[in-house]
Amino acid sequence: xxxxxxxxxxxxxxxxxxxxxxxxxxxxxxxxxxxxxxxxxxxxxxxxxxxxxxxxxxxxxxxxxxxxxxxxxxxxxxxxxxxxxxxxxxxxxxxxxxxxxxxxxxxxxxxxxxxxxxxxxxxxxxxxxxxxxxxxxxxxxxxxxxxxxxxxxxxxxxxxxxxxxxxxxxxxxxxxxxxxxxxxxxxxxxxxxxxxxxxxxxxxxxxxxxxxxxxxxxxxxxxxxxxxxxxxxxxxxxxxxxxxxxxxxxxxxxxxxxxxxxxxxxxxxxxxxxxxxxx
Amino acid sequence: xxxxxxxxxxxxxxxxxxxxxxxxxxxxxxxxxxxxxxxxxxxxxxxxxxxxxxxxxxxxxxxxxxxxxxxxxxxxxxxxxxxxxxxxxxxxxxxxxxxxxxxxxxxxxxxxxxxxxxxxxxxxxxxxxxxxxxxxxxxxxxxxxxxxxxxxxxxxxxxxxxxxxxxxxxxxxxxxxxxxxxxxxxxxxxxxxxxxxxxxxxxxxxxxxxxxxxxxxxxxxxxxxxxxxxxxxxxxxxxxxxxxxxxxxxxxxxxxxxxxxxxxxxxxxxxxxxxxxxxxxxxxxxxxxxxxxxxxxxxxxxxxxxxxxxxxxxxxxxxxxxxxxxxxxxxxxxxxxxxxxxxxxxxxxxxxxxxxxxxxxxxxxxxxxxxxxxxxxxxxxxxxxxxxxxxxxxxxxxxxxxxxxxxxxxxxxxxxxxxxxxxxxxxxxxxxxxxxxxxxxxxxxxxxxxxxxxxxxxxxxxxxxxxxxxxxxxxxxxxxxxxxxx
Numbered sequence: 001x002x003x004x005x006x007x008x009x010x011x012x013x014x015x016x017x018x019x020x021x022x023x024x025x026x027x028x029x030x031x032x033x034x035x036x037x038x039x040x041x042x043x044x045x046x047x048x049x050x051x052x053x054x055x056x057x058x059x060x061x062x063x064x065x066x067x068x069x070x071x072x073x074x075x076x077x078x079x080x081x082x083x084x085x086x087x088x089x090x091x092x093x094x095x096x097x098x099x100x101x102x103x104x105x106x107x108x109x110x111x112x113x114x115x116x117x118x119x120x121x122x123x124x125x126x127x128x129x130x131x132x133x134x135x136x137x138x139x140x141x142x143x144x145x146x147x148x149x150x151x152x153x154x155x156x157x158x159x160x161x162x163x164x165x166x167x168x169x170x171x172x173x174x175x176x177x178x179x180x181x182x183x184x185x186x187x188x189x190x191x192x193x194x195x196x197x198x199x200x201x202x203x204x205x206x207x208x209x210x211x212x213x214x215x216x217x218x219x220x221x222x223x224x225x226x227x228x229x230x231x232x233x234x235x236x237x238x239x240x241x242x243x244x245x246x247x248x249x250x251x252x253x254x255x256x257x258x259x260x261x262x263x264x265x266x267x268x269x270x271x272x273x274x275x276x277x278x279x
Numbered sequence: 280x281x282x283x284x285x286x287x288x289x290x291x292x293x294x295x296x297x298x299x300x301x302x303x304x305x306x307x308x309x310x311x312x313x314x315x316x317x318x319x320x321x322x323x324x325x326x327x328x329x330x331x332x333x334x335x336x337x338x339x340x341x342x343x344x345x346x347x348x349x350x351x352x353x354x355x356x357x358x359x360x361x362x363x364x365x366x367x368x369x370x371x372x373x374x375x376x377x378x379x380x381x382x383x384x385x386x387x388x389x390x391x392x393x394x395x396x397x398x399x400x401x402x403x404x405x406x407x408x409x410x411x412x413x414x415x416x417x418x419x420x421x422x423x424x425x426x427x428x429x430x431x432x433x434x435x436x437x438x439x440x441x442x443x444x445x446x447x448x449x450x451x452x453x454x455x456x457x458x459x460x461x462x463x464x465x466x467x468x469x470x471x472x473x474x475x476x477x478x479x480x481x482x483x484x485x486x487x488x489x490x491x492x493x494x495x496x497x498x499x500x501x502x503x504x505x506x507x508x509x510x511x512x513x514x515x516x517x518x519x520x521x522x523x524x525x526x527x528x529x530x531x532x533x534x535x536x537x538x539x540x541x542x543x544x545x546x547x548x549x550x551x552x553x554x555x556x557x558x559x560x561x562x563x564x565x566x567x568x569x570x571x572x573x574x575x576x577x578x579x580x581x582x583x584x585x586x587x588x589x590x591x592x593x594x595x596x597x598x599x600x601x602x603x604x605x606x607x608x609x610x611x612x613x614x615x616x617x618x619x620x621x622x623x624x625x626x627x628x629x630x631x632x633x634x635x636x637x638x639x640x641x642x643x644x645x646x647x648x649x650x651x652x653x654x655x656x657x658x659x660x661x662x663x664x665x666x667x668x669x670x671x672x673x674x675x676x677x678x679x680x681x682x683x684x685x686x687x688x689x690x691x692x693x694x695x696x697x698x699x700x701x702x703x704x705x706x707x708x709x710x711x712x713x714x715x716x717x718x719x720x721x722x723x724x725x726x727x728x729x730x731x732x733x734x735x736x737x738x739x740x741x742x743x744x745x746x747x748x749x750x751x752x753x754x755x756x757x758x759x760x761x762x763x764x765x
Contacts, residue, residue, distance in 0.1 A: 086454070217493055257531075
């Protein structure tokens with residue numbers, strides 16, 4: 001079973017797990033993800049591979065703890081194991097070969113943008129990253145992205161970097177011209193806003209979608225999204241798509257399918273925690 | 280002889296329909312020993328046993344039944360397990376009524392021998408005894424063979440190949456071996472424990488299974504061909520087909536694959552004790568008429584649906600589902616809405632499913648499949664209220680693996696093309712089960728596995744292991760000669 005080599009708290013509810021998964025570390029490409037099942041009875045969760053090192057065999061997973069499953073996952077400590085990791089899944093990012101790319105990351109999405117920026121930089125593409133969070137402690141992967149190019153930071157409350165949304169900063173970068181492509185990953189409203197910003201400018205925009213998934217191999221169809229009016233399976237046709245063609249309303253709507261169940265699972269979990277049955 | 284003919288077909292004891300429609304425990308209890316022996320005595324031990332010809336894996340049916348009749352269950356088990364890698368599975372899910380039992384001479388006047396029930400009896404007897412693992416054959420002459428997919432076809436092929444001494448590894452994409460046996464077929468028809476035990480027996484016999492390996496992603500087919508002497512592809516037909524009607528992306532519309540995977544593989548029926556949820560519909564409409572549709576409708580009922588219905592565009596007579604499944608579904612109170620085809624899924628402003636708009640069908644002339652083809656009756660639209668829709672109208676071939684190997688010849692539908700032995704267009708690469716057939720049955724997949732295993736053995740025998748790269752011995756240099764040439 002894949003062992004956890006290191007665990008780092010990146011922001012109040014975002015945790016980085018370095019996991020030993022040599023085959024995946026060896027062949028993963030930007031944009032690809034894994035499906036993780038923490039233990040027997042746990043959910044299968046899709047997580048983008050934020051980074052990897054083929055020499056140490058380590059892959060980096062960045063997890064926002066929102067529900068029971070993600071909370072249990074981030075509670076794992078170095079030396080403990082994750083029961084199942086399968087991958088790498090999904091199509092690799094379509095990277096441009098030259099020019100200048102704008103990478104936009106919102107919250108935990110910044111970790112998903114990172115491997116894309118990495119791939120671009122390796123190809124000699126100039127990378128400008130615009131990343132943001134609610135406030136200073138929510139900004140992640142800044143240092144990693146700085147190694148790959150210019151980074152502009154903003155926070156909703158102005159506690160770090162510029163005050164405002166990533167779209168505000170991105171608008172200025174785009175206005176200055178010379179951006180060949182935009183990669184944007186973050187909450188659905190952010191990706192929608194970026195797509196709306198770049199559409200009139202005709203700047204190709206790629207977004208990474210995170211619908212509900214089960215198997216991750218195209219078998220269940222739970223992750224279906226609508227792109228350009230056609231139904232696609234994010235796990236095998238994506239997870240990255242042309243942001244100008246994505247039906248974000250449908251995505252955000254379908255993400256709410258299990259909201260009441262998630263709340264129920266979480267409250268059962270919290271009750272069990274209080275009773276001292278779980279940590 | 281007369282006495283034997285006088286014995287009536289013994290019926291399978293089963294859970295009461297009302298009770299079972301509210302739980303996930305197995306419907307059938309299985310034959311007690313005395314009943315099994317009685318039923319076995321009904322077999323006439325035909326010399327030319329037609330039942331065997333009807334069996335895709337060619338189980339020697341009269342032989343194991345004879346042992347049961349004699350009360351020699353261990354001999355029966357040995358006989359059956361020698362022919363069939365997964366008898367506890369096939370004894371439960373095979374459509375015996377259209378395969379072995381339909382050929383039984385006892386069926387000419389009266390009821391055929393209950394071959395399936397007897398198979399299940401013997402397999403369960405063996406499981407409870409902790410059947411001795413098939414002895415590991417010596418690995419001498421064994422070659423490395425890889426099987427893609429731990430479903431019925433892959434498990435069968437692997438079982439056959441280790442028996443003949445090969446070193447077999449199965450790569451499974453999901454976290455648990457079994458394929459459709461664990462993600463598709465519900466607990467109440469085939470308990471997971473039974474699949475685990477059958478898989479465990481194969482592992483004891485030497486089959487290595489590695490889960491979470493997705494061929495086409497983790498490794499490609501060309502990589503497997505490099506590392507193994509032969510490849511058997513049995514990765515199933517894993518791409519769900521939707522109806523292509525408006526409203527299909529509303530919340531509450533599932534593919535049968537997703538619905539059943541959530542409930543079976545991920546145990547959503549135990550939520551919140553298991554972490555994966557499934558929407559608990561009050562009124563569940565299942566579209567389709569196959570076994571998967573029956574499984575979905577019966578699952579919905581067990582999850583607490585007040586009404587669970589099958590919507591099918593033909594009639595009960597044309598339904599491809601097994602008779603036993605339809606019968607059980609009827610007993611459990613599943614509603615059958617026949618001659619109806621959905622034209623749209625209806626939803627509320629919050630985009631939850633509220634119903635199905637259907638059109639009434641009538642049956643016209645027989646089509647290519649020999650079944651009368653349904654055509655819509657004009658102005659016959661009607662609405663069915665429901666809050667969950669499960670689409671069980673079939674699957675297509677998953678292109679994940681085949682996309683990594685463009686030289687592999689496919690059929691027009693994207694299935695892998697094979698010859699009579701199950702060999703693909705690539706030498707040493709074989710395929711079987713649903714990736715070749717499209718959606719079929721467990722036993723046909725197992726038959727493919729068995730046939731491919733034989734073909735792989737022949738192939739390996741005909742292509743000796745790659746000779747070690749011949750190392751050229753260092754040239755014996757005649758120093759004098761060198762000197763001379765200088």
